[in-house]
Amino acid sequence: MILSYEEQSPSIDSDAWVAQDATVCGDVTIGAGSRIMHGARLVAEAGGSIHIGRNCIVFENAVIRATSRHDCSIGDHCIVGPNSHVVGAQIDGEVFVATGAAVFHGAQIGRGSEVRINGTVHLRTRLEPGSTVPIGWVAVGDPAEMLSSDQHEAIWALQKTLDFPGFVYGVDRSSPDVMKTITSRLSDVLGIHRAESSC
Template sequence: MQFEHLGASPRIHPEAVIAPTAVISGDVTIGAGCQVLHGAVITAEGGPITLGDNVIVMENALVRATATNSVHIGSHVLVGPMTSISGATIADEVFLATGTRVFNGARIGEHSEVRINAVVHLRTVLPPESVVPIGWVAVGDPAQLLPPERHDEIWALQHELDFPGYVFGLDRDTPDLMIQLAERYGASLARHRDDRRID
């Protein structure tokens, strides 16, 4: 399914294959030889998304751009099932295994691997040929790789990256943070009411 969103329509190379249950919305460019499998969602929420050539986006993966952070995925990249990419830059020949999470402003260098259920956090920079082990967290610039049981160290680094401020423009100490966040984000997402299906 393809949708025009905010006046922009997907541009899909004729050699790309898009499953009938995948959703492609807005300012999305998909290169030659790409495969987007069932249940995948590629949605440009105000910023563009570009997939190079021969990118595979597997079942139920989510690729989302924001007005602040576009998405660029290089060529010969595999985006595993149930992986989530939000506002990040992925270089060529990167492997993102099942269930990985890549957050806003992150950059992953070429020939890197992010293994099953690993996280590349907000504004984290992974140099080329990095490996994030299964279930581990990459955080910071330059990235530090930590197992999830080292939560206090992860939080110390993550706190400085200011997720609510960077992603939602809200101060973490706001007393009604979740009320403001949900109402502001909900208003932004409501722009989908005017989407138009084009396929």
């Protein structure tokens, strides 16, 4: 389904292909030779944009999102695996994001890197070109430190300074009713989807 969002419509190269049951919504550009497979969701919220380069493959049920605070860009010759999640990140060319991987707001992934199955690249994390996030591991920081998922305290020590609620939602983590503030704002912003129209 190809959808406009706040008068922004996708731009899809004539040599690209989007599965009928995929969703491409808002200011999304898809380059020649790219393939958006069944069930994939590419959604650029108001003020945000998504750029998919040439000959990229976005597999089944992957989610790629941009927000008003965080555009998303994927370079040429990349694979975004099934059930993976990329939001507000900048990914250089020839990167492999494997099945179930997650790449968060403000992350930068250098050319030729791999984020293996169920790997995580946390917000504001920078991977040098040619980096590998091992299966199930977490990359966090700038430059990235690689930590196994059982090292929660070490991950949190690095992650806490990256300030997820402040960086992503503009909300101070220590303020009262953090989740009420975040969800109320999101409800207002996402309510515009009620007015979506097919292209």
